[in-house]
Amino acid sequence: MATKNKTNRSVKKRIKVTGGGKLKYAKVGRRHLNAHMTTKRKRGLRKAGIIQGRPSVLKKYKLALGIS
Template sequence: MAKLKLKTNRAAAKRFKVTGTGKLKRNKAYKRHILTKKSTKTKRNLRKAGIVDSTNEKQMKRILPYL
């Protein structure tokens, strides 16, 4: 009997990319609106991509089986 195929969570698939070492890359929050009170330094640091925390890695890999 063949192993069942797993469904990818499409919402998550659009938001995450895999790095060369297999870590998940994500965009940072808090950069959509109310930017006037945030410092230039804060906004600049929010531009860079973040890495998914190791505590969430297992859950993310489960909903993104083929990513």
């Protein structure tokens, strides 16, 4: 008897699925120690990141989220 895969809770908290099926995450490095960073770098970290790569990479994250 086949069982359902459990959702990885840590991945669920960090990654959101967009309407088009892309995987979106918040970029790291904005919490503290920002004084030495350039404004351009901090502005770039403000934007959400999109997980890109081979289909096998995306499949790994989607399986962890419970999406087939």
